[in-house]
Amino acid sequence: MAVVGSFMRRLGSTIRDIGWSKGLGGWHSPRMAAAERAILERVPMVDLLVEVRDARIPLASAFEPVRHLFHYDKHVIVLNKVDLADSSLTEEHHICLAVNSHNHNSIKQLLNVVKKKAKDLKVGKINDTATILLVGIPNVGKSAIANSLHLLGRIDALEKGKLKHATVSPVPGETTDIRGYKIASHPNIYVFDTPGVLPAEIADEESGSKLALTGAINDSLIGEYNLARLLLAVLSSSNVYKCWEKFSTDDRMPSNLRRRRQFSSDHTQDFIVWDVRQTLLKIISSFQLHSEKEEEMEGLIECEFNALCEAFRISILSEDRYNVVASKLLNLYRTGRLGRYTLDPIPEILVFHSHQEHEDG
Numbered sequence: 001m002a003v004v005g006s007f008m009r010r011l012g013s014t015i016r017d018i019g020w021s022k023g024l025g026g027w028h029s030p031r032m033a034a035a036e037r038a039i040l041e042r043v044p045m046v047d048l049l050v051e052v053r054d055a056r057i058p059l060a061s062a063f064e065p066v067r068h069l070f071h072y073d074k075h076v077i078v079l080n081k082v083d084l085a086d087s088s089l090t091e092e093h094h095i096c097l098a099v100n101s102h103n104h105n106s107i108k109q110l111l112n113v114v115k116k117k118a119k120d121l122k123v124g125k126i127n128d129t130a131t132i133l134l135v136g137i138p139n140v141g142k143s144a145i146a147n148s149l150h151l152l153g154r155i156d157a158l159e160k161g162k163l164k165h166a167t168v169s170p171v172p173g174e175t176t177d178i179r180g181y182k183i184a185s186h187p188n189i190y191v192f193d194t195p196g197v198l199p200a201e202i203a204d205e206e207s208g209s210k211l212a213l214t215g216a217i218n219d220s221l222i223g224e225y226n227l228a229r230l231l232l233a234v235l236s237s238s239n240v241y242k243c244w245e246k247f248s249t250d251d252r253m254p255s256n257l258r259r260r261r262q263f264s265s266d267h268t269q270d271f272i273v274w275d276v277r278q279t280l281l282k283i284i285s286s287f288q289l290h291s292e293k294e295e296e297m298e299g300l301i302e303c304e305f306n307a308l309c310e311a312f313r314i315s316i317l318s319e320d321r322y323n324v325v326a327s328k329l330l331n332l333y334r335t336g337r338l339g340r341y342t343l344d345p346i347p348e349i350l351v352f353h354s355h356q357e358h359e360d361g
């Protein structure tokens, strides 16, 4: 829907201004610039570059500093958080090495691919230790991948001893230095986790909004309320809410919607998620957006915010109610509890070169 594009461009231009404003520190901080230099110094020294992107935004989450270094053999692109992206789009376009860092089989596949790649690249070389640099923008799951590969690699090699832990956090910018984790023995393979880096200038306004919505830019710079408004425009224009309809014939939550907590940041109770979904379903269906008018979408979002106060059990009298709704709603979206969304259009050229190895793996 074109109206989502205009919401994205509007917020995107605010984000671009924030990037330029030195007073606020922007999103390309001096620390990020230093990290970028440190990463680029490492690139020629490692055997393999694994660029992690967010499967929801495979284009907007490209890691700019290595774009010009693209080297067919040494560069693998991994789309992480595939559990949050529209699976039909991911599969339809044969985007491969799509992973979920919290899923054992997915990480096993990735480990096999990087092991094979590292082995091929080391054939005939004297030093049999291979090194892999994990790079990407903030919050795409580099540290989560490093931890999972490290854990799995140690188990595979039957190695005992202390495991190292990279800090994993829903807040971007938690990784501040480059640190190595052993992921295989005979030959030894080390993966280096790095701090996330955003470009000093984001390519276009829509990309800025997508990066913010998926959590690459700190929410506090943009404001959770602004982000949640964009999120509601995305949700209200997609078809995902329609699949909540089949559960809504009576007002009780079906038992199969109860699920195990997957992430530490996923703390909303099932019955609240159920209420949120039903609230959105009812409002969006009754509103019936016909036109591409921004005012119409603004009106719908206003209604959604008010109704969501009740669904989240927030007092309508609370002055801070919209901010609380915004924060809770973003959390549900980012933990996948409001469905799967791919925000980038995916062209055919995204049939990544690693496809073949993935199938062989």
Ligand SMILES: Nc1nc2c(ncn2[C@@H]2O[C@H](COP(=O)(O)OP(=O)(O)O)[C@@H](O)[C@H]2O)c(=O)[nH]1
Pocket: 080, 081, 082, 083, 084, 099, 100, 101, 102, 136, 137, 138, 139, 140, 141, 142, 143, 144, 145, 167, 168, 169, 170, 171, 172, 173, 174, 175, 196, 263, 265, 334, 335, 336
């Ligand atoms: N749903 C989902 N969340 C993930 C996945 N990988 C990482 N995350 C979450 O994304 C957030 C950022 O992860 P982190 O590893 O710190 O990202 P980094 O900044 O790239 O190192 C954390 O809240 C993770 O739990 C994934 O495959 N799926």
Ligand SMILES: [Mg+2]
Pocket: 142, 143, 144, 167, 168, 174, 175, 194, 195, 196
């Ligand atoms: Mg990290």
